[in-house]
C-alpha cells in the first residue's frame with residue numbers, strides 16, 4: 001500500500017483504545033498514560049509511512065498496538081522495583097549499591113510517617129537535624145565532628161565551596177577520575193567555584209610537587225582515592241601523613257576523598273581498602289566518603305574531621321540544600337549502631353556478603369539446583385564476585401554461580417528480569433550465570449520459584 005493510501009487509514013486514539021491488548025493495559029495503568037503511548041505510537045507509524053512510503057504492514061491498528069505494548073514494556077523496565085542481584089557484584093551502582101540491613105529497613109518504614117527529625121522528644125524543643133548522628137559517626141571513627149549530606153559528590157562540592165571558593169585546590173594528575181555516569185571530578189570540583197591546580201604526572205606525584213604549588217592562592221589540598229581503577233607499575237603518590245606534614249598555612253586544610261567508607265580493615269578478605277579511621281588518624285582535616293558503598297548504609301555523603309572545619313560546613317547555605325531526608329537519617333542511625341555493635345560483619349548485608357566463605361555460596365547453589373526440575377543444562381561453576389561500586393578497584397571474592405546454558409539464553413535472561421521480583425544475572429559466552437554471593441538466603445525461595453517458572457515456559461525445558 002502506498003503512502004497516500006495508508007495515511008488516511010491510521011487509527012484514531014479511540015479506535016486503538018478499544019483493542020483487547022490495550023484494554024488490559026488500562027487495568028494497572030492510568031488512562032492518560034496509555035493515551036500518551038497511543039499518540040506516540042500513531043505518530044511513530046505516521047513518520048515511518050512518510051519516510052518509507054509504507055509502514056511495512058497493512059494492519060495499521062496492529063502496528064500501533066504492538067508499539068504501545070513496547071512502550072509499556074520499556075516503561076515498566078524503568079520503574080523502580082525490587083531486584084534479586086545475581087550478578088555477584090556486591091556494590092552494584094545500577095542496582096542501588098548497598099542493600100540496607102533488615103533493622104534499617106524497619107526503621108525507615110517507621111520514619112516514613114511523621115518522625116522527630118528536628119524535635120527532641122525529651123525536652124519537647126526543636127533540635128538540629130542530623131546533629132546526633134554527626135556525633136555518633138565522629139566517635140565511631142575517632143574524629144572531632146561530622147556532618148552528613150546527600151552523597152559523596154555533594155560532600156566534595158560543599159567542602160570545596162565552603163572552604164576554598166575562589167582559590168586553588170591542589171590535586172594530583174593521577175587522581176582526576178571520572179566517578180561514573182559521565183561525572184568527572186575536575187568538573188565537580190570546578191562547580192564548587194575553585195580553580196584546579198594539577199600537580200605531578202599521571203603515574204608519579206611527590207609531596208614536593210604539592211609543596212612547590214602551595215602559595216597565597218592555595219585554598220586546599222585534596223587527595224582522591226582511586227576507587228574505580230588501578231595504577232600499577234612505576235607509581236608514586238604521597239600518603240596523607242606526608243601531605244599533612246607539609247608546611248601549610250592555617251587556613252589550608254588537607255582533604256581526603258576516600259569514596260568508599262570502609263570502617264574496618266578487610267585485609268583478611270584480601271581487600272585492601274583504606275579505612276576512615278586511618279585517614280583521620282593520619283591527620284586529614286576532612287575525610288569524605290559515601291554512605292552506600294562499604295559503609296553499608298543509605299545513599300549519603302559523610303564528612304568527618306576537625307571541628308573548626310566541620311563547623312564552617314554546618315553554617316554554609318549549601319548545607320541546607322544538601323541535607324538528608326528522614327528516611328536516610330533513619331537508615332543511617334541503624335547502620336551506625338550496627339558498626340558500633342561489633343556485629344557489622346553478620347548484620348550489614350554488604351560486609352556479610354563479602355565475608356561469606358565461598359563454600360556457603362556453593363551450598364546455596366546446590367540448594368537451587370536441587371529444586372529446579374528442567375531439561376536445560378544447569379551447572380554449578382566457580383567464579384569471582386567483584387566488589388564493584390567504586391571501591392577496592394579490581395578486587396574480587398571467590399564465589400560460585402548457577403550456570404544455565406543451551407538455547408534461548410537471552411530470552412531466559414530477559415524473562416528473569418521482567419518478572420517479579422526481577423532477577424539480574426550476567427550473560428557470558430552463551431550462558432547465563434547467577435552468582436549467588438549476592439543472593440541472600442531468604443531470597444533463594446523466590447529465586448527458585450521464578451527460575452522454575454521461566455525454565456519451563458514454552459520454548460525451553462520439558463514443555464517445549
Ligand SMILES: *Cc1c(COP(=O)(O)O)cnc(C)c1O
Nearest residue numbers: 151152153227258259260290390
Ligand atoms: C564513589 C565516589 C565518589 C562519589 O560518591 P557518591 O556518593 O556516589 O556521590 C566520589 N569520590 C570517590 C573517590 C568515589 O569513589
